[in-house]
Amino acid sequence: MKNEDIIVKMQEQINKGLEEVAAAQKEATEIFANMAEQFSPQKNLEEMIQFQEDAFAGFQTLIDLTAEDVATDQLEKEVVFGIGKMTLVHYKPLVEASKVSKSPLMITYALINRQTMLNLQDDRSVIKSLLEAGNDVYMIDWGYPTAEDKYMTIDDHVNWYMDECVEYIRKATGAKKVNLMGICQGGTFSTIYTACHQEKVNSLITLVTPIDFETNDGLLFRWGKDLKIDSMIDHYGVVPADVMNFSYLILKPLTLSFDKYVKMVPKMHDRKFLENYMRMERWTFDSPDQEGETLRQFVKDLYQGNKLVKGELVVGDYTVNLKNITCPVLMACGDADHLVPLAASEKFVEYVGSDDATYMHFKTGHIGMFTSSKSQKEIVPNIVEWLTKRR
Template sequence: MTTNKFEQATRFAKTSAAFMKNAVQRRVNKQNYILADKTENDVIFRDGIMSVKYYRPLSCDTLILESGQSLHVRRRRFAIPLVMVPPLGVFAWIFDLLADRSLIRYFLAHGFEVYLIDWGKPTIENADLSLENYAIDWFPKALAAIREHSGSDEVSLMGYCMGGLLALMYLASHPEDDKVTNLITIASPIDMHKANPLGLVSQVLAMPASLIRRKTTFRLDNLNADGFHVDGKTLSWLFKMTNPLGVVSSYMELIRNLADDDYVARYMTMNEWFTNMPDYPGATVQDMMRKMGLYNRMAKGQFKIGERLADFKAIHSNLLAFAGDNDKIVSIAGARAIMSIVSSTDKTFHIVPGGHAGVFTGSKAVHTTWSIAKDWLQLRSKPYPRPVKNP
């Protein structure tokens, strides 16, 4: 009996020590717990704060997923590279989270050459970055660098949320680029009047805004972009407020598991996504509010970006689009609108489990969004005639 009490006391002491260590270290040495952005890559292009990364083939023979599933790493590669396009307002490393929850590693394991467009870290000094900068200037430069590096004119694009919109805007404004063979969008809000939670507000304001525009010289785009700039802390707070109970619940789970090193590291890595957000450029917010919020022009099929007309009927790429069944930011109807604005003949729409983040990289995403996208893309990509050697 005395021995059992001694063992219990010892376990309690060890658990308490681990609890206190993690409670202190996660604040003092936060970066030691952040396990994202660890896959080997090379920066092949840079322009200002934007860069393009190439991810080297995995050196391991097996990739273990969070669920415990074991994937054999395919050495024979597909010839059409996959270009991942992140949204604004987050860091691009959300595509490369924990080793067993990395979208990049998942597609590398399945034989794809993977590239990532990284929009960088805008600050108030970049408040003048507009849709024109992203879709007309940087996007074609990024694809040119990828095509040169890969040796393939054909590419596939995968965009999450705003990343999907930027991919669509690029294609719609560059009809001469007919080599984007495949396009995948995940939780991308096409019809802003059906988006959650501001769609109704946009609809209500659209008529008076249009009247003011016709009757006066006032134009939203004539205002200073600095006034529309959203700093990262505000953006993080707004995102968390879409599911405040979830934020509290996850924090309570952290407290209960604070003695578990692995749990703390996983929590800290995921939490970094929602807590540490880059600024959202003011001119882009301005563009989105006017063209897509008030006037819902993407859902209507076309609008101008700079001097170019973005006509979404000019898009003929094979299309796969996803919406989350519990997404509090992008409604199913808002995402489904993509099916009517493009001219693609090969197009598929899937509703999958998850909220706005979960549909992209939640615990179920590997068996839903990822698996569906992988199967769909493999059928529409061309394999190399020979395997690629281990790096």
């Protein structure tokens, strides 16, 4: 092609492009002219004044609110055991001594966020429901790691800390076996523990727990596969909680960083609403830092290697085999869970060696499993009933 022809062709393309831009701009101008016509000064003014009034009324409520008003985990309990920064708490039974089960329950929460989620407030407390059903409830509090904990591994959490807690409970109660309940990552830990120490476990309850990491449903699972975690862990040692919080906020960036506050303003004047809101807000950002070696293995062996399901996960002296789990097993999930999608949990009951494995799923999200009104009315009663039959 001659140079002149190339120039003509280029000119034609440029003209075509300019025409397209002009047409698009004309169309957009018409659209926005229409929007300008629809603009209602009165409605806008009313809206603005209402927003201001709501905000000031809301702050009047907020200014009177104290940390004590929004305290969580208020049920009576006692620290009975501890290693390092981890403590084991024992909740005071809510039924008479003769009605307390002889088969104790140990709850393990994730390292991310705090176990107080299970006892956020009196009318939305999973712990309270378990106690009222006669369970003898112990719960692990992992504490707040600092730089010196950077070398802590999954093996340390499972085969050291969890095992010593189970040993303590067995000794304190005289029970040969303990019922385990694990939440989210705590469920993964409880599963690994049961596979390694089946002889000490009576039943295993896993809630919103990731087991099968093959799926790409949910952004964490999508991103987790590409994440190059080594540079982050090598830099931090113990990864600051805010890095984790940021990762969770950008899963729904506008909703969690912005819209939830805009939507809060009109309801802020309602003290009860604000108390509940602030409890959740405090819980959301009450996040421990993450021990680097544990996070490194969790990302590489599970999110990227899916080794738990493949039977290739090595934790200390153990190669974890899910078929070793022969006790009764319950997996319960939320259909709308954006952190742990159903695909990561639903087949768990097929992977274990147990003849008594139950899968339940509810119309709720990751946190809604524990704090929603559905939780108290439907989810927790189902879990309690399952456990009562097997403890």
